[in-house]
Each structure stands twice: as C-alpha cells, then as structure tokens.
Amino acid sequence: xxxxxxxxxxxxxxxxxxxxxxxxxxxxxxxxxxxxxxxxxxxxxxxxxxxxxxxxxxxxxxxxxxxxxxxxxxxxxxxxxxxxxxxxxxxxxxxxxxxxxxxxxxxxxxxxxxxxxxxxxxxxxxxxxxxxxxxxxxxxxxxxxxxxxxxxxxxxxxxxxxxxxxxxxxxxxxxxxxxxxxxxxxxxxxxxxxxxxxxxxxxxxxxxxxxxxxxxxxxxxxxxxxxxxxxxxxxxxxxxxxxxxxxxxxxxxxxxxxxxxxxxxxxxxxxxxxxxxxxxxxxxxxxxxxxxxxxxxxxxxxxxxxxxxxxxxxxxxxxxxxxxxxxxxxxxxxxxxxxxxxxxxxxxxxxxxxxxxxxxxxxxxxxxxxxxxxxxxxxxxxxxxxxxxxxxxxxxxxxxxxxxxxxxxxxxxxxxxxxxxxxxxxxxxx
Numbered sequence: 001x002x003x004x005x006x007x008x009x010x011x012x013x014x015x016x017x018x019x020x021x022x023x024x025x026x027x028x029x030x031x032x033x034x035x036x037x038x039x040x041x042x043x044x045x046x047x048x049x050x051x052x053x054x055x056x057x058x059x060x061x062x063x064x065x066x067x068x069x070x071x072x073x074x075x076x077x078x079x080x081x082x083x084x085x086x087x088x089x090x091x092x093x094x095x096x097x098x099x100x101x102x103x104x105x106x107x108x109x110x111x112x113x114x115x116x117x118x119x120x121x122x123x124x125x126x127x128x129x130x131x132x133x134x135x136x137x138x139x140x141x142x143x144x145x146x147x148x149x150x151x152x153x154x155x156x157x158x159x160x161x162x163x164x165x166x167x168x169x170x171x172x173x174x175x176x177x178x179x180x181x182x183x184x185x186x187x188x189x190x191x192x193x194x195x196x197x198x199x200x201x202x203x204x205x206x207x208x209x210x211x212x213x214x215x216x217x218x219x220x221x222x223x224x225x226x227x228x229x230x231x232x233x234x235x236x237x238x239x240x241x242x243x244x245x246x247x248x249x250x251x252x253x254x255x256x257x258x259x260x261x262x263x264x265x266x267x268x269x270x271x272x273x274x275x276x277x278x279x280x281x282x283x284x285x286x287x288x289x290x291x292x293x294x295x296x297x298x299x300x301x302x303x304x305x306x307x308x309x310x311x312x313x314x315x316x317x318x319x320x321x322x323x324x325x326x327x328x329x330x331x332x333x334x335x336x337x338x339x340x341x342x343x344x345x346x347x348x349x350x351x352x353x354x355x356x357x358x359x360x361x362x363x364x365x366x367x368x369x370x371x372x373x374x375x376x377x378x379x380x381x382x383x384x385x386x387x388x389x390x391x392x393x394x395x396x397x398x399x400x401x402x403x404x405x406x407x408x409x410x411x412x413x414x415x416x417x418x419x420x421x422x423x424x425x426x427x428x429x430x
Contacts, residue, residue, distance in 0.1 A: 052204045054125045057196055060206045062285055066292045066312075067124055067195075073309075074316050075116035078342045079103055079324070085336075093337070098140055098328050102339070107134065107142030115145045120316055122148045123184050127192025131180045132169070138330055143180075151179075153190045165190055180327035182319050199291045206284050209277055227264050302353065309346055317341045344375070 049056070058064045079102045081093045093099075101107060106115050115131065122129035126148040134142040152168040165181075167174045185193035196203065226240065289295055293311030297304035324339040358375075361367035370380040385394050394403040395413075403410040 049204045049208060051200045052196065052207050054196065056207050057125065057203045060203060060210065060288075062206070062288045063195075063203060066289070066294060067121060070124065070292070070312050070316060071117045071120040073313050073346065074120050074320070074341075075113045076345075077317065078345055080340050080342050081337065082340060083337050098339075101140060101143050102324070102328075106144065108144040110145050115143060116320075118145045118147075119182065119320070123182055123192070123316065123319065124195050127185070127194035127197065128181065128183045128190065130167070130182075132174070133178050133180055133327060135178065140328060146179075155190065163189070176327070180323055182323040184319060195291070199288070202284060202287055202291065206281070206288065209281055209284075212277065229263075309343070313346075314343070317343065 058067070079099065081096050081099055083091050083093055085091060101112065102116075103112050106112050108115070110118065119129040119131060129148055130146040130151050132144040132146050133140050134144065146169060150169060154166045154168055154173070156164050165176065167179045167181075169179075181190065183190060183192040226244070232240070286296070289298075294308050295304050298308045299305075321339060321341060325334065328339065329337055358367070358372045362369070362372065368385070369383045373380055384398070385396050394405065396402070400413045401410055402413060
C-alpha cells in the first residue's frame with residue numbers, strides 16, 4: 001500500500017477527515033516495501049521506540065562521541081596520593097603501590113587507562129560500575145574491572161538502617177572489602193541513575209530518526225507517484241506495485257519495468273516529514289549536548305572546553321575520587337590520606353593558557369621556577385628560594401633567612417629577629 005493509499009485509503013482512517021481515494025493515482029516507493037511503512041515509522045510509531053538500551057544509545061553519534069570523550073578525558077587524568085600533616089601541611093606521596101595500580105598497571109588484563117575508561121562508560125550508561133580489589137591481607141595487589149551486567153547486588157530487603165550489601169559475581173559472594181562500587185545519582189547506594197534513565201526519550205527519538213533514514217537509504221531507488229489517466233482496478237494496482245518492488249529489489253534480477261500508455265512517474269523526493277526530521281535533528285542534537293553539559297563549541301573553543309570539564313568531567317571525577325578514598329585507603333589512613341585527580345593536567349592541552357597561569361603564579365610569589373619546571377616534567381635547576389623582586393628581598397623558607405640584594409646584607413627571621421644580627425649572603429655575621 002502506498003503513501004497516498006495510507007493517507008487516503010478506504011480501509012485506513014485518521015482522526016481528521018480526509019478525501020477519499022479514487023484509484024486514479026498510486027503512490028509507490030522505489031524499494032522493498034511501501035512508503036506506508038516509512039510514514040508509519042515517522043508519524044505513527046508502529047515500530048518506534050520510546051526507550052533505548054546501551055547498544056542502541058551508542059549507535060547515536062552524539063551519544064557515542066560524548067561518552068567516549070568524557071571517559072577518555074577522565075581516564076587520562078593522573079591520580080595523586082596526599083597526606084595531611086599535624087600542622088596542616090599537605091605532602092604528596094609518590095612511593096605507594098596503589099598509585100601504580102591506578103595510573104599504570106592494574107595487575108590485571110586491562111591497563112589502568114582501559115580500566116578507568118570502562119568504569120566511566122558503565123557509570124554513565126548503566127548508573128553504576130564495579131571493580132574487584134584483589135588483596136593479600138590489607139595490601140591491594142590488583143584492580144580488576146567487572147562489567148556491570150556481571151554483578152548481582154544482594155541486600156537485606158526492607159531494611160534501611162545498617163543495611164548490608166553483598167555482591168554475587170561468577171557464582172561467588174563478595175563484600176565491600178573486595179568490591180569497589182561507584183554509583184551515580186543513587187538513593188539506596190547500589191542502584192544508580194544513568195544518562196539513559198535521564199534522557200532516554202531524547203536518545204530514543206534520535207535513534208528512531210537514524211533508523212528511519214537507514215530504512216530509506218537501504219531500499220535505494222527513488223520515491224514518487226505513478227499517475228494514471230484512467231481508473232485502475234485493484235488487481236492492476238497490485239501488479240503495478242509488485243513490478244515496482246521487483247525493479248528496485250536488491251535480491252531480484254529485474255531491471256526493466258514497462259509502463260503502459262497513460263502512466264507517468266512523478267518524483268516525491270522531499271516530503272514534509274523528511275524536512276521536519278531534518279529540523280528536529282538539529283534541535284535534538286543541541287538538546288543532547290546540553291544534557292551532557294556540552295555545547296557545539298566544546299571541540300573547537302578552549303573556554304567551552306573548560307566549561308565542559310566543570311559540568312561533565314568533574315562530576316564523574318568526584319564520584320571516582322570518593323570511591324577510591326573509600327575503598328583503597330585503610331581505616332586509619334582515611335583521617336590523613338586522600339587520593340585526588342590532578343585536573344591541572346587537563347590544561348596542558350593549551351600551552352598559552354598554561355604559561356599564562358605560571359606567569360601569574362611566579363609574579364604572585366607562591367611558586368618558584370623549579371616548581372614550574374616540575375609541572376612541565378623538566379629537570380629542576382636547584383633554585384630553593386622564592387624571588388620577591390629587586391624592590392623586595394629574598395626569603396629562604398627552610399633556613400628562615402632573608403637577603404636584601406640592593407644592600408648585600410641578610411638577616412634571620414626567628415629568635416634573633418630584631419636583634420641586629422646581620423649576615424652577608426654567605427651567612428657570615430657582620
């Protein structure tokens with residue numbers, strides 16, 4: 001049945017009154033099926049989906065590119081371990097096996113980057129992600145990614161206080177001691193809310209649009225109408241439709257169709273439905289970018305990229321940071337130690353912005369040259385003082401000595417301060 005047959009047919013009806021089909025014209029689609037199916041797909045939703053699963057969502061280019069971008073950015077950020085001293089000073093710990101597991105080699109099949117990428121993708125698309133912590137005593141020897149669909153969560157149902165959660169993986173039960181759990185927008189601690197739950201209808205709309213386009217393109221040929229000067233009987237209409245299908249059927253050898261006198265073909269390449277779909281595609285793309293915290297300028301504008309980091313990357317980073325601190329630190333370490341993503345590394349993609357930030361830090365005297373060189377992975381020059389400018393003085397934090405370049409003299413801050421103890425640059429008392 002053709003498109004006009006569907007719209008004006010005797011057996012099919014619509015809510016609004018329509019003219020009656022007169023059989024003088026027949027609509028045909030140059031392909032394997034009638035255009036009625038296409039129009040049903042686009043307007044009535046005979047096979048339209050209101051929700052999509054993970055695989056279908058990743059078939060939408062915007063969803064796939066955004067998820068992969070967020071996952072790759074998060075996975076590429078180095079993870080640091082810090083310790084807070086009693087005096088409030090923060091010290092970076094560089095010698096710890098957990099840092100190697102998180103940044104280099106997990107001790108399992110997947111590398112650290114691959115593991116974090118898989119965790120982020122599960123977190124966004126499923127609402128939760130899991131990793132198995134292989135331990136010898138309290139020492140973590142490996143971190144193994146576990147697919148979300150391979151984990152069954154067991155709870156003492158109905159209990160909200162002192163709830164106990166166990167995990168069933170490959171037929172074995174595990175507790176939080178061996179399983180790291182990351183949950184997104186959860187109210188119960190084990191069931192998360194994914195982007196499919198939040199924007200599933202929008203993703204389904206975009207997926208349906210792609211399916212419609214794929215259906216139209218896969219049939220090939222041209223869409224249009226065969227116009228007849230005289231009335232055609234139903235049997236003649238059926239034969240005409242069958243001949244037209246065979247003409248463009250990829251599995252048929254027919255390549256010639258003879259039109260009788262009085263029949264002519266009129267193309268119908270651009271329809272109102274297709275034009276509306278094109279407009280909706282642009283609108284839906286913009287909505288999908290906003291749902292993820294992106295804009296179209298994210299991929300070409302540094303300011304937009306920094307906004308993307310704040311709105312799309314940092315929420316994921318915060319969830320993973322909390323999970324690492326909760327699962328990888330010993331109870332006594334949780335008071336003084338903490339893991340942190342070095343998000344400053346993201347700015348390394350922009351050399352100008354990086355150097356401008358260093359210039360501000362040097363001019364403000366809260367970083368020295370060697371600290372800047374360390375951030376750039378360059379060898380230190382052995383500079384252990386903070387430059388204060390010729391109009392100021394040089395201060396040595398470790399020895400608490402000050403030196404006045406213009407006077408060639410120095411003094412010591414502390415017990416001897418204000419007692420007239422003056423030394424030269426070499427520390428000799430004047």
